[in-house]
Amino acid sequence: MALLLVPGFMADETLWDDMLPALARFGPVVHADLRHDTSVEAMARRVLATAPPSFLLVGFSMGGYVARAIARQAPARVRALVLIATSTRGDTAALQKRKGAIASAAPSIAFSGLSRTAVATSLHPDRRDDDALIERIRAMGTRLGGEVFRRQSMLDRPGDLERSGEIxxxxxxxxxxxxxxxxxxxxxxxxxAIPCATLAVIEDTGHMIPIEAPRRLLDVIVSWLAAHTAG
Structure with a gap:
């Protein structure tokens, strides 16, 4: 069995670095590529085109939207689904306004990565002055670059709560x-809304759980996956 990991907004495969040794017990790890497409459904189709025949699926934040689309598009291939720090809600008015500003910005403006303030806001209050943590997160965005930033920033995330029963x-x-x-x-x-889903809450962490609290996240995920893949 393979494990397919889907990152979040302006995150690359290093998002999972602290978790990979423990996750490898479930089989080969495959990383989803979200750099190229302009819709959640297209991202899901691209991932499925090169994914193993069946797999365990983990999606973080924006990647949770993509993971749910994957589960809807290929239900027979997804053995189990983990959704981390994500939502079924559509874009807020504030996010729509932000997209408009990005769309109107000149493409020639140099991209220097996510701002320190934006990254710090996503973290637990006690970690917002953690320079090493902030720079690790910013480095992912810098590696992905300005074109990916613009593409992912403009991505429409339609609410899919009413489709939860398809999972x-x-x-x-x-x-x-x-x-x-x-x-x-x-x-x-x-x-x-998702049939027979289990909810787990991790304390003392902000949005970036895979980097802020990888050990506690593993404690939750590993035991749950083991229980749902036995036999």
């Missing part, structure tokens, strides 16, 4: 108790 595989929803980007309410409504 038939065992599902774990993981929320961060101090997430300033995705609320507990969003996590609860997602877990309630």
């Amino acid at each position: 038939r595989c065992p599902t774990l929803v993981v929320a961060a108790a101090q997430d300033q980007l995705r609320s507990m309410e969003e996590a609860r409504e997602m877990a309630a």
Whole structure:
């Protein structure tokens, strides 16, 4: 069995570095490529085109939208689904306004990575002065570059709560108790809408759980995956 990992907005495969040794027990790890497409559904199709015949699926933040699309497009191939710090809600008015500003910006403007302020806001309050952590997150965005930033920033994330019943595989929803980007309410409504989903809450971490609290995230994911892949 393979494990397919789907990163979030302006995150690359290094998002999972602290977790890979423990996750490798479930089989080969495959990283989804979200750099090229302009819709969630297109991202899902690209991932499926090169994915193993069947796999365990883990999606973080924006990657949670893509992971759910993958589960809908190829339900027979997804053995289990883990959704981390994500939502089924569509874009807010504030995000739509931000997209408009990005669309109107000159393409020639140099991209220097996500701002320190933007990254710090996504973290637990106690970690917002952690320079090493902030720079690690910013480095992912810098490696992906300006074209990917523009493409992912303009991505339409339609709400898919009403399609939650189409997900038939065992599902774990993981929320961060101090997430300033995705609320507990969003996590609860997602877990309630997906048939037989389980909700787990990780304390003392902000939105970037795979980097802020990898060990606690592993404690939750590994035991749940082991229980749902036995036999």
